Amino acid sequence: MKIGNIELGDTPLLLAPMEDVTDPPFRYVCKMFGADLMYTEFISSEGLIRDAAKSVKKLDFDEIERPVGIQIFGHNIDSMVEAAHYAEEAQPDLIDINFGCSVKKVVSKGAGAGILNDIPKMVKMTEAIVKAVKLPVTVKTRLGYDDQHREIVDIAEQLQDTGIKALSIHGRLRTTKYSQPADWTLIGEVTNNPRMHIPIFGNGDITSAETARHLIDTYGVDGLMIGRAVYGNPWIFKEVKHYLTTGQLLKKPDIHERVKIVKIQLQRSVDWKGERTGILEMRKHWGNYFKGYPNFKPFKLRLMSTESHQEVLSIVDEIEQYFSEEGK
C-alpha cells in the first residue's frame, strides 16, 4: 500500500495525531513498536505564518520517525497554502490537512471539522494546497457535520478529485461526543465505493488487537489509525501486528518493560524540551503507563511534584522494584 511514493506495507497502522500527547518523545516509542505512519500534533496555520514559537516547535520530528506527516489546520485558504509551504520546508514525508478537530474554538472559526459546514470551501482549500506543494497531501476528517449531513461518501470523492493521496476518516460527526461510539458503517461505504482508489484509513475506538481485526474484516479499510488506545500503551502497534499475522495475542508488557519504555520517553522529553519542561510534559503520561497498578497513587503524587530528572528517575526505579516484588 502506498501514499504517493511512500511504501507502507499491507494494512498499515497509523498513530493518530493528538494535541499534547503525540509529541516527538512519544512518537519515538510508538515507532519502536511499529507505528507505520505518524503525524505531528495539529499546527495552526496562522501560528506558523506568525512564526509563533509554539507552532514552529511542533514542526520538530526525528529522522527515525519517518515516514512522518505534518498536520496543519486553519480557516483561511491563503494562510493554509502559506503554512503548507512552511511545513514543506521542514521536509516531512507528507502534509496532512486537519478537517476533523471538533474543539469549539477551532470549529467556531470554520477550521477543523467546522469546514464540514462548507464543503465547497473544503474542496477549494484542499485543491489549493495540493497545487501549492510538491509533497503528497492527505486529509483527516469526520463523517460529516451533523446527523443531517452524513456526507463523507460524497466528500471523499470530491477530495480524491483534488489530488490528495490518502484519506483518514474518524467515524464521528462534528457533533458526536466521545461518549458515543464511533460509527464505521460510512467508513466502510467509502472504502467499498468503486470510484475510490486512494487509501482509506479508518479511525475511532480501535482499542485492541481483536477490535482491529474485526474492523478490517468488516469494513475493508486499507489501514487503521489508532488514537487514545496508545495512551501509556505504545505496545499496541506490536500487539495488533502480531495478532493480524498470527491470530495470537501477545502477553501484556510487565513492569520492567514499562519502566524501560517510560525511561526512554522521559529521556527524549528532557533532551527535546529541557529538564523542567520535559518533566512537566511527562506528567500527563504517568497515570497512563501505570494504569491499573494498585497503590500507584503515592508514586504518582511524588512524580507530579518534582521537576528534577534525577528524582523522577529514582522514583521510577522505586516503582519498578515495588511492583516487581508485587509480582506484577
Ligand SMILES: Cc1cc2nc3c(=O)[nH]c(=O)nc-3n(C[C@H](O)[C@H](O)[C@H](O)COP(=O)(O)O)c2cc1C
Ligand atoms: C487529546 C486528543 C487530542 C487530539 N488532537 C488531534 C489533532 O491534533 N489532530 C487530529 O487530527 N485529531 C486529533 N484528535 C483526534 C484523534 O486523532 C482521533 O481522531 C480520535 O481520538 C478518535 O480516535 P480514537 O478513538 O482511536 O482515539 C485528538 C484526540 C484527542 C483525544
